[in-house]
Amino acid sequence: MAIRIAIYGYGNLGKGVEAAISHNPDMSLEYVFTRREPASLKLATSAKAVKADDVALYKDKVDVMIICSGSATDLPEHTPRLAKDFNVIDSFDTHAQIPTHFEKVDAAAKEGGRLALISCGWDPGMFSLNRVIADAILPGGNTYTFWGKGVSQGHSDAIRRIEGVVDARQYTVPVEDALEKVRAGKDPVLTTREKHTRLCYVVAEEGADKALIEKQIKTMPNYFDQYDTTVNFISLEELKRDHGALPHGGSVIHSARTGLENENNHVVEYSLKLDSNPQFTSSILVAYARAVYRMSKEGRVGCISVLDVPPAMLSQKTSKELLAHML
Amino acid sequence: MAIRIAIYGYGNLGKGVEAAISHNPDMSLEYVFTRREPASLKLATSAKAVKADDVALYKDKVDVMIICSGSATDLPEHTPRLAKDFNVIDSFDTHAQIPTHFEKVDAAAKEGGRLALISCGWDPGMFSLNRVIADAILPGGNTYTFWGKGVSQGHSDAIRRIEGVVDARQYTVPVEDALEKVRAGKDPVLTTREKHTRLCYVVAEEGADKALIEKQIKTMPNYFDQYDTTVNFISLEELKRDHGALPHGGSVIHSARTGLENENNHVVEYSLKLDSNPQFTSSILVAYARAVYRMSKEGRVGCISVLDVPPAMLSQKTSKELLAHML
Numbered sequence: 001m002a003i004r005i006a007i008y009g010y011g012n013l014g015k016g017v018e019a020a021i022s023h024n025p026d027m028s029l030e031y032v033f034t035r036r037e038p039a040s041l042k043l044a045t046s047a048k049a050v051k052a053d054d055v056a057l058y059k060d061k062v063d064v065m066i067i068c069s070g071s072a073t074d075l076p077e078h079t080p081r082l083a084k085d086f087n088v089i090d091s092f093d094t095h096a097q098i099p100t101h102f103e104k105v106d107a108a109a110k111e112g113g114r115l116a117l118i119s120c121g122w123d124p125g126m127f128s129l130n131r132v133i134a135d136a137i138l139p140g141g142n143t144y145t146f147w148g149k150g151v152s153q154g155h156s157d158a159i160r161r162i163e164g165v166v167d168a169r170q171y172t173v174p175v176e177d178a179l180e181k182v183r184a185g186k187d188p189v190l191t192t193r194e195k196h197t198r199l200c201y202v203v204a205e206e207g208a209d210k211a212l213i214e215k216q217i218k219t220m221p222n223y224f225d226q227y228d229t230t231v232n233f234i235s236l237e238e239l240k241r242d243h244g245a246l247p248h249g250g251s252v253i254h255s256a257r258t259g260l261e262n263e264n265n266h267v268v269e270y271s272l273k274l275d276s277n278p279q280f281t282s283s284i285l286v287a288y289a290r291a292v293y294r295m296s297k298e299g300r301v302g303c304i305s306v307l308d309v310p311p312a313m314l315s316q317k318t319s320k321e322l323l324a325h326m327l
Numbered sequence: 328m329a330i331r332i333a334i335y336g337y338g339n340l341g342k343g344v345e346a347a348i349s350h351n352p353d354m355s356l357e358y359v360f361t362r363r364e365p366a367s368l369k370l371a372t373s374a375k376a377v378k379a380d381d382v383a384l385y386k387d388k389v390d391v392m393i394i395c396s397g398s399a400t401d402l403p404e405h406t407p408r409l410a411k412d413f414n415v416i417d418s419f420d421t422h423a424q425i426p427t428h429f430e431k432v433d434a435a436a437k438e439g440g441r442l443a444l445i446s447c448g449w450d451p452g453m454f455s456l457n458r459v460i461a462d463a464i465l466p467g468g469n470t471y472t473f474w475g476k477g478v479s480q481g482h483s484d485a486i487r488r489i490e491g492v493v494d495a496r497q498y499t500v501p502v503e504d505a506l507e508k509v510r511a512g513k514d515p516v517l518t519t520r521e522k523h524t525r526l527c528y529v530v531a532e533e534g535a536d537k538a539l540i541e542k543q544i545k546t547m548p549n550y551f552d553q554y555d556t557t558v559n560f561i562s563l564e565e566l567k568r569d570h571g572a573l574p575h576g577g578s579v580i581h582s583a584r585t586g587l588e589n590e591n592n593h594v595v596e597y598s599l600k601l602d603s604n605p606q607f608t609s610s611i612l613v614a615y616a617r618a619v620y621r622m623s624k625e626g627r628v629g630c631i632s633v634l635d636v637p638p639a640m641l642s643q644k645t646s647k648e649l650l651a652h653m654l
Contacts, residue, residue, distance in 0.1 A: 016585075018587075019585060019586050019587045020585060022587060023466050023467055023585065024466060044587050095654070098650055098651070098654055099647070099650050099651050102650055119654055124654045126460075126464075126595075128653055128654045129460075129638055130597075131653050132638050132639065132641070132642055132644075132649060132653050133453075133456075133638050133641060135642065135644075135653070136614045136617075136638075136641035136642040136643070137453075137607075137610050137611045137613075137614040137641070138607075138610055139350050139351060139643060140350055183600075185600070258343075258346060258347060258350065258602075258603065258606040258607065258609075258610055259346050259603070259606055260345075260346045260349060260371050263602075264601075264602035264603040264606050265602050266599070266600065266601050266602060266603075266606075266607050266610075267599070267600040268453075268597075268598075268599055269596075269597070269598045269599075270457075270595075270596070270597050271595075271596045271598075272593070272594070272595055272596075273510075273512070273593065273594040274591075274593050275585075275590075275591035275592050275593060276585065276586070276591040276593075279585040279586055279591050279593075280465075280585065280593050282585075283464050283465055283585055283593075284464045286464075287463045287464040290463075305639075305649075305650065305654055306638070306654075307637065307638045307639040307646075307649055307653075307654065308637045308638075308639055309637060309638075310634065310635045310636060310637050311456055311459050311460050311463075311633075311634045311635075311636075312459065312632075312634040312635055314459070314460060314463035314464070315459055315462065315463040316463065316466060317459075317462075319634075320426070322459060322634055323425055323426050323429055323632065324425070324426050326455055326458050326459050326462070326634075327422070327425055327446055327451045327455045327632055327633075327634065
């Protein structure tokens with residue numbers, strides 16, 4: 001029987017999960033829980049849309065709940081609540097608050113005898129995995145994380161909140177020279193400004209003060225003030241035509257020395273080039289949902305992260321197939 | 328107390344393990360088992376050299392035995408024998424024979440109540456991990472493995488066996504054009520010849536028939552006949568001066584599409600640039616020895632591979648540190 005999946009929240013991420021499940025024949029999407037009117041949802045598959053308020057009625061009908069609500073504000077409340085009744089997985093990505101979120105979810109999951117996996121995606125997620133493994137096999141080195149070129153939805157939103165802005169798209173771009181030095185094993189010390197630049201495409205209201213908008217963007221604390229930022233004003237048509245997609249990517253690069261005299265250098269790099277950030281994140285969630293299902297069957301309860309999952313648990317292939325063809 | 332490590336076999340790999348342990352303060356190298364006269368070994372650390380024949384006497388004095396004897400001929404005998412008395416780890420790398428080796432080691436380890444991890448290194452090992460994870464999160468894609476530029480010891484040995492050859496070094500070189508196509512997500516179908524070339528530096532005996540040697544290299548079945556091979560004759564001095572190191576590297580690249588209409592493409596790449604192939608492999612063995620120790624403490628017995636190890640088990644850092652700083 002297929003693993004019964006449910007989605008909680010049907011935005012970009014939830015739609016990505018729905019699409020990803022169609023690539024994983026050992027799973028079936030049973031329910032989509034929504035805070036909107038269920039009948040108003042246009043699902044792409046035959047899953048049933050259900051009111052989020054009724055979720056508890058479905059506790060025995062779902063093997064793993066993939067929580068796709070907004071990370072910053074929703075997940076700290078949704079994941080602990082749902083972890084009492086369901087095996088759950090989320091993509092909580094506020095790095096500084098991961099330990100707190102972990103503790104809350106762990107307590108809830110243990111109370112309900114369920115298994116929860118938090119902070120799953122590519123960063124945190126795949127990038128974390130690569131930071132930890134590279135640092136473990138080559139301790140004492142330097143680990144660098146570069147993001148982009150890709151759309152940062154948080155930074156795009158920040159620009160949209162400025163008065164006179166109709167719409168905006170912000171690309172995070174790694175500095176090529178910094179990347180090259182790191183890849184060459186030169187272990188540079190890099191400031192925030194030296195690692196990434198920010199490239200903005202902004203649609204302004206007619207008659208808006210563009211110089212003022214540009215200044216407000218470039219001086220925005222934390223978001224832009226520590227970066228070299230370029231602002232381009234374009235029309236709404238151009239924005240829709242040229243910047244409608246959500247590509248992203250990046251690299252984790254670890255550089256370290258080995259030998260009794262530290263005589264040899266090694267560079268390990270994991271890199272991503274993604275046409276669709278939400279679809280890639282969703283695909284990771286779905287593979288880890290398989291692992292959550294299997295580990296829960298083995299009796300594991302509480303909260304875990306990607307760092308606790310044996311890689312074989314992620315695969316549709318059997319252990320025998322993996323040994324014979326993939327190892 | 329530090330994890331007590333022993334090395335079985337003191338060649339390039341064993342020396343690499345000795346050096347790697349010096350970078351891992353939670354471990355101590357206790358013994359080096361050798362088939363040579365123990366007194367003849369010049370150890371770089373304060374570990375004790377012991378006759379390989381006496382290994383069984385040390386079964387309670389070692390937490391994990393890292394087996395560093397030759398892969399092709401020694402490990403199929405050594406690993407099952409030692410797995411009865413020790414938690415062991417090896418770097419068995421004959422891909423086609425992994426399932427057979429796994430079964431033998433599994434039976435032996437279960438008989439002795441020990442835990443064994445086989446085929447650990449970078450391929451098999453890190454590359455396997457990346458093949459499996461990338462295929463699990465993006466099923467239905469294409470996975471490409473490129474090796475090099477780096478020294479292939481097997482191919483260098485094959486050249487040395489030709490009459491009239493004093494010494495030789497063979498570099499495996501990935502074809503740049505193929506790499507570029509794969510990285511661009513073009514999913515090319517590539518023959519063996521289109522993926523790698525072979526570059527040889529050969530020292531011939533005085534008066535040897537160089538044209539014949541070159542022909543014998545280029546037509547050698549499996550090793551060279553399916554590749555575009557370049558043969559350069561150089562002096563012994565040049566070989567020692569310019570080709571004394573054992574660099575290597577390579578990439579695992581996975582390319583796949585997502586979406587209900589397969590509308591988006593993603594490229595995931597893991598790549599290595601290594602100054603010293605044996606020291607990097609040794610560093611991986613040491614991190615996985617930590618995992619073997621921990622998993623054995625948890626009661627796990629039998630044979631496992633890198634695919635069965637939760638990444639957190641590899642790290643010197645605690646779970647709390649990993650959650651707070653690495654996830």
